[in-house]
Amino acid sequence: MNDAGQEVVKLWANENGGMVSVYNKIGTPVAGMCTFEYGGAMGVNNKFGSTVANLLGFKDDGDGVIEVYSEDGKVIGRLP
Helix, strand or coil: CCCCCCCCEEEEEECCEEEEEEECCCCCEEEEEEEECCEEEEEEECCCCCEEEEEEECCCCCCEEEEEECCCCCEEEEEC
16 A cells, blocks of 8 residues: 555466556556466556556467557557
8 A cells, every 4th residue: 555545566476376556646556466277367458447558478379469559549559
């Protein structure tokens, strides 16, 4: 918690592992990391909570992907 008593980091457990979320000083989620059935993911949001980047790993084929988003939520860059 920060000095104002707001949570700034949250941890969850789920059937596939867990999740971590980080919040800014006004309580907006700005970063996260999680596990899921096919691998793991990390995401970054802007100060308004909109996704601006994702890094995803996929267990089945071993590949991963990096995506970058525009202000209105459209994918503007992707590797591979």
